[in-house]
Amino acid sequence: MPPAEPSVKDPGLANGMPEPVEPAADQEESTQQDLWARIRDGYALDLHQDRERVRLQRKWYARHPSYFTRVTERAERYLHFIVEEAERRDMPLELVMLPVVESAFDPFAYSHGRAAGPWQFIPSTGKYFGLDQTWWYDGRRDITLSTRAALDYLQQLSERFDGDWLLALASYNAGGGTVSRARRRNEEAGRPTDFWHLDLPRETTAYVPKLLAVAEIVRDPRRYGVTLHPMADQPYFEEVDVGGQIDLAQAASLAEISTEELYLLNPAFNRWATAPEGPHTLLVPVGSADAFRERVADLPQEERMRWHRYTIRSGDSLSRIARAHRTTPAVLRDINDLSGNTIIAGRTLLIPEPSQDQYKLSADQRLADNQGRQRGKRQRVDHRVAAGDTLWQIARENDVSVRALAKWNNMAPGDPLRVGQTLAVWREDGPAATVRAEEREEMIRKVRYSVRRGDSLHAIANRFNVSVNQIRDWNDRLEKSRYLQPGDNLTLYVDVRNAP
Template identity: 30%
Template sequence: MTQFRLFTVLATIIGSLCATGAQAANYGFIQEQLVLEDTLKPVKDTTFLSEEDLALLVEYIPNEPNEVIQDRLSCIESDMPLVFNNFVRAHIDYFTIRNRKYTRKMLTRENVYFPLFEKYLEKHNMPRDLKYLSIVESGLNPKAASWAGAVGLWQFIKVTGKEYGLEQNQYIDERMDPEKSTDAALRFLKRLYRTYGDWELAMAAYNCGPGNVNKAIRKAGGGKRTFWEIFPHLPRETRSYVPNMTAVIYAMNYAAEHNIFSDSILYTPDVAYLELNKEVDLEKLAEELHLTKEQLMALNPELKTTKIPQHLLNYRIKIPAQSAKLVASANDKDCILLAAAPVKHPEPETAPEPAKSKALLASNTEEKPDKDETKPTDKITYVVRRGDNLSNIAKDYNITVEDLKEWNDIKGSSIMPGQKLLVMKPADEANTTLLAVNKEAAAPAKATPAKSAIEKIKKESLIYHVQPGDTLWTISQKHNGLTVEQIKRLNKLKSNAIQPGQKLILG
């Protein structure tokens, strides 16, 4: 019976490989692009298989028909199109049949990084499924490095990393800092989405660069603006990149249906932060914290050396939360214990700077809080209108342009109609300003500002400005009782394609 089952499983694997032989060459990019802890090697003789690999051979490996795979993909609620075809099927087979070990490893690691990714995706109002792109890029390995010099969870090359504020020198490489690189990667992807209005094209441009995507669009005739329309004209690696993303989303959502389970789940450890005040030897610091050097460096993958020099004053590193008491009791003047550490590009909702340890800051007990910390603040969402610029918006709200740019992570000065901007105002001013700010809400001569604003809100409740990441389905979910077909009929849409800034009638 055992021999018969083994024969059946081997036959299934061989049959799958033969069926996808035309796409076999495309699997090469996975081995080149993803840095795996274990090198993938073709197996020719079972005599040399490890016990783990032998166990994999005799496990039950489902080989679902196309109809089942396609139906499961359609059941995944995603803001991105999950196209199914033979090419995508070949990649799904890679993760569910050929390299089940890799999918199992991703299930083990996902809880370490996905909460962080989801936090920043929510901050940037981007599709949650983009968290799976780091699996395609690096296999959730912050130390991953490619032959082309791309590094980290999101595989930044040096030039792009510097463009997005990731510091790189002989001591640190912030492309390997999970938090800073995640924020940078999502800002880059958001910029690409604003360019193409399509998440598949944005991902393709992330992989091969906007120049190659633009070239493919021109070769396809210029009028074709979806990934699959320009597919034949894209670089070979990029032709596999987006299908690989779809396959990863499928495999991670339906691993159990393919009998893929992780035997161990990793989680993000609780950490505290140290701000270094002068040159520090991390090996000695690790000893004082009762850690090994490897443990301390693993918490800070961006560190390239155990020596933090003087010129990196105030650099922040992570330590285990349980080790924080040791630092506080030592009253070490070389570093300051922080309750938390904001990243270089803080969220608009970032709380005030964390309180510093009393044991370490006894000399600073006379410090007074900033005046803004004594006032409660309200958050106002402003929708950019045609003709708006940062200066007039800042003037209307009695704030500075610099604050407006910082709250919304704006690097230049350009804004787009329909774009949402966060404005922070003292609570006693917010309600008054909200009623008076919109220039287009001009009230009749005898109307009060409050009445005018209310009338405008009622009027514009029927119009929706499409935001980056929106789909007809997500918009319909925000408006109870409205279906996708109703939205298309009201706006005379022939397809589900919509663009950021586009106005939709919803009533």
């Protein structure tokens, strides 16, 4: 994955930073029509509100101009398409910069709350908007489909709040129910019900100001000492129907681009090939599209993928064969028309195989790169997941935090573990580390936590450095109740040294 960017999640980051210096009178923006000019022409939100929350975020961005430049460089592949989609819906073009806030335009971004892709859809919301999530493919990272889903969602939220885009944005972050309840409380108290007067979760109170701050800087970057990456007002990519499953290295070769470029345009594909059940389209740079389309049409069927014929041996199991060939039992069942996991020695299985050893930016390669990255003086230990293992237990045994363990393995703290999965654990070794592990065992305490207004399972898990799944395991009744209510009591087992 690309290097981590400085966090802009904390609204306090900008505290105490000076306002940017006003430019000289002769410092005027170029009037040349480029994509940035088109975006500014489509602004429709009120950016003239003198709000402290917006000023704080604007100061932070102004103090980190290189960050802004990197993010806008990353946006070049995607932004023209997003602008076209937003304009088609007659939406304020400030909204096209929302991926700056959500993911820093990193299509592979994955948050501790299990949100993925440039628009950071969580699994359930992604499925609601038709974004499939399989071993082969994650539609939350599909550039075209996730963009349309995100804009559809924002439109729905805007209609729910009578065209108020700030409330729609707050709902995108916190959920429409959270915003509606906050408005209802203000109504009952005789207070205004606009975004600025609502009592919302801390992250949400900073979320909308971040977008407004970004929009202000895009409107007048010189004023804030920021350089936007130049972008021509023209499409970057074109969609090509490839007619079926194809090896991505083969596709990149036919398009005469690198496999890295192909993955950056098609980050939804997790593996070395497109998904067998589709979608059967690929995005390629505009200049490569026509030649690529012709070459794919002429490609013999047997050259689209590399297949291995495996003769089943006595003692084999479908899961063991799948693991040895970097695939899954479900894929083998689907390809070989198997109704279950029963296989017979002597028969043959057809197994898809990559045509080269490494596919840069595939899910497997991103995981390997992250697991192998040296972390100070820590030593790497591989942990093979056994039945009953939890991230919390593994983290405690190795004297590391759940969040760190999850991050090292491209996971979120709430992600389920699979038996046989290998986790990289970076820990300190030696006598001191052993003593600390023993001390940690002694510091685990049972805690009774009373749910507060605005709490969620993810927020509580993050606060106490545990996972959502652990909270559910410790509190059986949560399986039957989707929403927490203020006053609910939860049982938690936490390291008291890390308790808030």
